[in-house]
Amino acid sequence: MTAPLSRRRALSGAATLGVSVPLLAACGDDGGTTAAEPTSSGPASTGPASPSGGASSSAPAGSPGAAPANALVATADVPVGGGVILKDEEVVVTQPEAGEFKAFSAICTHQACLVTSVEDGAIACACHGSMFSVDDGSVTGGPAPSALPEVAVDVRGDQVVKA
Template sequence: MSDEVVSGGGGVGRRGLLCGGGILGVAVLAGCGGGGEEKSAGDLKGKEVAKVADVPVGGGKINGAEKVVVTQPTQGSFKAFTAVCTHQGCTVGSVSGGLIKCPCHGSEFKIADGSVQRGPADRALTEYPVQVRDGGIVVT
């Protein structure tokens, strides 16, 4: 194939298509990122990230403002993890069936320890230490 016009009359050569596709590919990948930036435990220390009443047993609640997901794997046991997926930085979208789920590429993490249940993510979610104080779940 020559480096000339690929489709009739458009004047776009093969090289132009490849370069344009490369730019588009970068834009698409950038769109997958979701802009999530994980916070450190120090950034969150002392902050209430959820109310006990809002976190169901066997499920969880996502705090989008703080980028934290709080779970209750068993009655009275609360866990908190970054809500930033370890695959490409999307913010996780839901918690159900004992799993924290990322809507971007389908990664799933266990609510008990943040470990990967299903990829493409290959690292667990960062866990934050928490305590229950006055009906709230606070990062310690």
Template structure:
């Protein structure tokens, strides 16, 4: 008489656990590098104390309703990131406002900090100049593209 296995050919517990560990490791590896998203930057983010909201730009100064920010929202020698608009506005010198894409040229993460004269992408450590968007530290090799802004009175308007 031949013994018949009542269970179909199932992988051993050891094989299931090993496959699970490899799967989890691969997911963790994929999540750690190669993601096009960076942890969301708050809107706005700046090197100085941030304003309560970016919508306060047009509240009492008679500024345009489509204003991105008030000039007082952008610290001199720093900048503010507007993640929802994917733009970073800087003021390298008093009254000199610049705007750049907030999307890092390395792998497309949103930049997350403005520290002094540097716009920083914490995804992989790239840093860009607040005055011209040029690369200060890699792995990015291309500058942040400039964006068009207009200063109308105390308001900064994108586009």
């Protein structure tokens, strides 16, 4: 036969449940995406994202409309004066001026956080407030000790590709 539930035991169980449920909820998936995400007020991608982070194409590989294998993002998805952070590739592609595309490592040189936004001509890292220029990746503010390393890119058709 089991002992009756004491008041102390009931309160202890309720307290444990009250602490553990919010902790478990905090461990859940936030439903975030890792696809290319424009981070300024420029045009957003309307097509599904491919595994490489760029906009996918319905054209078969090798056809005139197919994206190159090393494509990062469609040129139309990179806003002028802003950029797109490609989380999976850890690259940020910017368009400082219309038709001019640049790319940099998306890893902040301060404490290796992934940069979080590209707006008003600046690449921002929310971890500690570092700011970088969309023109050349140079530090424009915050504790970062050096510029974001440049990633060589070319434009092929309507795609920004790794060079």
